[in-house]
Amino acid sequence: MKLRVIxxxxxxxxxxxxxxxxxGLRKMGKPDEMALKYYSQGADEILYIxxxxxxxxxxxxxxxxxxxxxxxxxxxxxxxxxxxxEDFSLLLxxxxxxxxxxxxxxxxxPTIIERAARVxxxxxxxxxxxxxxxxxxxxxxxxxxxxxxxxxxxKWVKTAENLGAGEILLSSVDRDGRKAGFDIELIKEVVSxxxxxxxxxxxxxxxxxxxxxxxxxxxxxxAVGSLLHYxxxxxxxxxxxxxxxxxxxxx
Amino acid sequence: xxxxxxxLDYGLSGNLTSVKKAFEECGALVNIIRNGSxxxxxDKIVLPGxxxxxxxxxxxxxxxxxxxxxIHIKPTLGICLGMQILCKLGFEGGETRGLGIxxxxxxxxxxxxxxxxxxxxxxxxxxxxxILDGLTSLDNFYFMHSYEAVNYTEVxxxxxxxxxxxxxxxxxxxxxxxxxxxxxxxxxxxxILENFLNQ
Numbered sequence: 238m239k240l241r242v243i244x245x246x247x248x249x250x251x252x253x254x255x256x257x258x259x260x261g262l263r264k265m266g267k268p269d270e271m272a273l274k275y276y277s278q279g280a281d282e283i284l285y286i287x288x289x290x291x292x293x294x295x296x297x298x299x300x301x302x303x304x305x306x307x308x309x310x311x312x313x314x315x316x317x318x319x320x321x322x323e324d325f326s327l328l329l330x331x332x333x334x335x336x337x338x339x340x341x342x343x344x345x346x347p348t349i350i351e352r353a354a355r356v357x358x359x360x361x362x363x364x365x366x367x368x369x370x371x372x373x374x375x376x377x378x379x380x381x382x383x384x385x386x387x388x389x390x391x392k393w394v395k396t397a398e399n400l401g402a403g404e405i406l407l408s409s410v411d412r413d414g415r416k417a418g419f420d421i422e423l424i425k426e427v428v429s430x431x432x433x434x435x436x437x438x439x440x441x442x443x444x445x446x447x448x449x450x451x452x453x454x455x456x457x458x459x460a461v462g463s464l465l466h467y468x469x470x471x472x473x474x475x476x477x478x479x480x481x482x483x484x485x486x487x488x
Numbered sequence: 489x490x491x492x493x494x495x496l497d498y499g500l501s502g503n504l505t506s507v508k509k510a511f512e513e514c515g516a517l518v519n520i521i522r523n524g525s526x527x528x529x530x531d532k533i534v535l536p537g538x539x540x541x542x543x544x545x546x547x548x549x550x551x552x553x554x555x556x557x558x559i560h561i562k563p564t565l566g567i568c569l570g571m572q573i574l575c576k577l578g579f580e581g582g583e584t585r586g587l588g589i590x591x592x593x594x595x596x597x598x599x600x601x602x603x604x605x606x607x608x609x610x611x612x613x614x615x616x617x618x619i620l621d622g623l624t625s626l627d628n629f630y631f632m633h634s635y636e637a638v639n640y641t642e643v644x645x646x647x648x649x650x651x652x653x654x655x656x657x658x659x660x661x662x663x664x665x666x667x668x669x670x671x672x673x674x675x676x677x678x679x680i681l682e683n684f685l686n687q
Contacts (some may be wrong), residue, residue, distance in 0.1 A: 238601065238650065239608050239628075281608065281630075285663040303505070310510060311670045312630060321612045331537060332634065334503060334672060355581065357501050358569070360604040361538055403604045403634070434602050457602065487608040487628045 244275035278472035287317025291340040298317035306332025339365035342377040354401030364397040367409040382410040412440035426456035494530030500599030510671035524554030535570030542581030563687040568653040570571040571665030594638030601650030629668035
């Protein structure tokens, strides 16, 4: 199976922002322009997360998502503030192929995963897990790494899988936006626990770091944000590097 | 003259916007099909992806008869779930009759690898078909599915996933089905849609 390289856009409408350790925000550009740029660079998918909708308790904004999807002919995953079957449907009717959900499923009602998978198919349901490392366990967070849940990451991903989630997007509260390397142990453990695909996010800090993580943890996809936004590399450069190192990618 | 493509609306599910956009990129006009009479003015029919076999068959049941009649006289393309509902029987959400056009059953994938199958795959082309004009076994197509059509008679191409070969392209006359998403497969996917429009 070819590793998918995904460009991740964290959006605080109307801008793509870069959360540093899920806290401070830096404006990076407009989501439609950045999505198109990464599509042109050879991204396998674009991932769009409205990082403030859950926090502000406001519904997701479909117009900006539709605009972002406009010129993309690759899969487009989006989420942020998704709560209901109608939210899933709204996104799927606005150019989204896979809907990302975290807060509502984790903190309020896990059955939304099951209900959405039944209506739209598992492949359309991506569960975002924001893991925070404590001394001897990993805890799931929500609302962009701000709110604790008390739930254990490994138990939660298994629950999500059993409810019909089609994919896990695995972020790390400790690593996100720091370009300081992946939490390889966490990713490896989650990948080996599950029979659904896992996207490793948070921590891509160098080409070599991505390669090492992929070789050890063997995720199905890697999501890259900061490295791309700061023009430290491009999608094609990442893919060529991985391919040279024996990792299969689609070029 | 521009082709008028009729794109079937599944209600809650279906990735209408993505498919519509991709056909418009190819220069086609796209009408959304909600009733049997919407089928009359269109030249070609497209059944999009994303949804559940049973729910979609229920949703389209009022126009099922008109749809089948039109599919037999107009070039038709089924994408992912759209290809699957062209088949006789599906097992997603319980045993459900499909449109019965392709002699196949749609079953959950059983492989050593991960399901859903998400990502790029290539085609092992068994028979030449106008839908694959200009494309080769090196081209990548994007797959997003947990179910597969089990068919032996109308197979155009197979795709290998974790040492399991499944049907990825079918053709019966001018009726085509693709398990992957051409609207999500960059230029090679757009080429599939152009080939279909040139039918």
